[in-house]
Amino acid sequence: MANFAKSQQPQFSVDVYQNSYLPEGGREVNAIVTVTSTGGGTSGGVPLAGSTGSASTTAVVLMVDCSGSMDYPPTKMRNARDATAAAIDTLRDGTLFAVVAGTHVAKDVYPGNGRLAKADRLSKAQAKDALRGLSAGGGTAIGTWLRLADRLFGTTGVGLRHGILLTDGRNEHEAPEDLRAALDACAGRFTCDARGVGTDWEVKEVTAIASALLGSADIVADPSGLAADFTRMMENTMGKEVADVALRLWTPVDTEILFVKQVAPAVVDLTGRRTQAGPRAGDYPTGSWGDESRDYHVCVQVPQARLGQEMLAARVSLILPSPSAQEPPQTLSQGLVRAVWTDDLVASTAMNPQVAHYTGQAELARVIQQGLDARKAGDLDGATAKLGRAVQLATVSGNEDTAKLLSKVVDVVDAATGTVRLKAKVAEADEMTLETRSTKTVRVKK
Structure with a gap:
């Protein structure tokens, strides 16, 4: 911990x-x-004006997908409840928090009075009791979840505001422009980590939420891994000190x-x-x-x-x-x-190692996305070329995690030259994991 x-x-x-x-x-x-x-530390001996560091100036809203698809399999909803309970246990005492149940509408299930509760032993126990009442049913309209979180945050004068959002499905019960408008309205007002559980959600939707709200996006393909992931996310949130x-x-x-x-x-x-x-x-x-x-x-x-x-x-x-x-x-x-x-000429043509490295990392993220899009569109030659270039870039930069994910989508013939063959059969979770984590980079080796 x-x-x-x-x-x-x-x-x-x-x-x-x-x-x-x-x-x-x-x-x-x-x-x-x-x-x-x-x-x-301090800034010139003076505490930072906008810094927090104390729980009472941190607020968290947990948004849990409770749409009908969360009942398939039934263990998924139970795993989501357990994960949310684990996140609540990780809250520092004094942190303001709320739990939102998300379907085609958003409902404040704890504390349920349109405000946030202050974390202590009693409120954490009450929140976990409220989680037992969560059940699956209804559609998915993520923009309504985010807008409710924003309203809840707006009832406080807290500087550090962070959302954690879990979904298992596509945002089918509101127009794409409604979600975009919600993201535009919430950007700069709170940060948000987004997680997709299982394999029936849309990667581009979840990563767009995290990108717009300056948080992380990831896949939890096996719902049994949610509790550990939620605990890590909440520990990271509790470590934030300046907004x-x-x-x-x-x-x-x-x-x-x-x-x-x-x-x-x-x-x-x-x-x-x-x-x-x-x-x-x-x-x-x-x-x-x-x-x-x-x-x-x-x-x-x-x-x-x-x-x-x-x-x-x-x-x-x-x-x-x-x-x-x-x-x-x-x-x-x-x-x-x-x-x-x-x-x-030598001085002006030399490329700074950091600039060269990150130019390659940005290209790596781009060609993975292009390669997966080409694969979905049936352009196998284009997919092979782009994913081959991705293997080459991941190898050169030492991005071992991305290289491992790529190896589940392509058979690597020669990593140095980017020579690959597309796998005939790829598990959906492996493809979604590669797409979701394509933007993760490694730093320059010192």
Whole structure:
């Protein structure tokens, strides 16, 4: 069990890895920005304004699929109840929490008064009693579950808000645009981990929920594994201490940001989530943080310059919003992205190892998705080519977990060249696991 008792708030650091040299006429600058949060520190001796670290400033809503399909087999619903009970047991005392039963409508089953309960021995026991009343029946409209969770979170002034969502089926009882609208409404208001149990759910739906709400997505193919997975998720949630940290990019005149992506521990494109933060500055959401490190790939296009000229291509800052409008936001750490023009061919053509690694990891995620889509569409040659390239990239980068998942979908003839044969028969759970975990990356070997 994780140890959640922490006396001080985390410190943040920013490290920038790049090759700053550009050839004559060169305009594209790439950098990997590593953000690390370490607990037990303070920011300049002053506690972080938006940090929490205490249970009373953390809120969790558990959304449990109770649609009719959860009755097939009947053990699935029992496993979901047991998993939710295990997650409730993992809550720190003082954490605010609620349980939502999700069908084609959403119902607040505990505490049931439109608010959240405070976790203690009595409320945890009452919540687990309420779980015994959960039964399967009805349809699936996940957008209604998320909107109810948002309303419940809105009854508190808590900074750290986290949802855990379990589904076993496709979102068939609301239009895709209704789910999209719910995600847009909830983005930035709480984070959410999403899990698909069994094999009758839609991978792209579950991963879209996690991506939009800056959480994790995964498959639990065997429902008996739910309790262990829910416990791990809740331990991770209890380890979060700072909410709503933003990656702020300031760029000089005539410089364009081409993209901003989280590239570790998973690939998440943040480019379209920019919010303006003053002249030539924009904020990209990173969600909540505990003791952890994440990597971001920043790509900017700078104006042309003369050989020998040097410029600041971007300033990267970690920003914590202020608790009140009267106070300025807090800058937690900064890093600089530079550009220097040179006629030294060796210097300007060298690729930074971190940039090269994560460019390959982003391609790995992309070709797995393209290969699986081609396989489903009956394009076996296209699927073989894409999944072969995926095997090659996974091998080169040392992404052993992804390589193992690929080996369940293709027979590997030569990993180094990406020569593979599609397996004639693939278990649905294996294919869904590969698709769900395709965006998970490995870090650069030191």
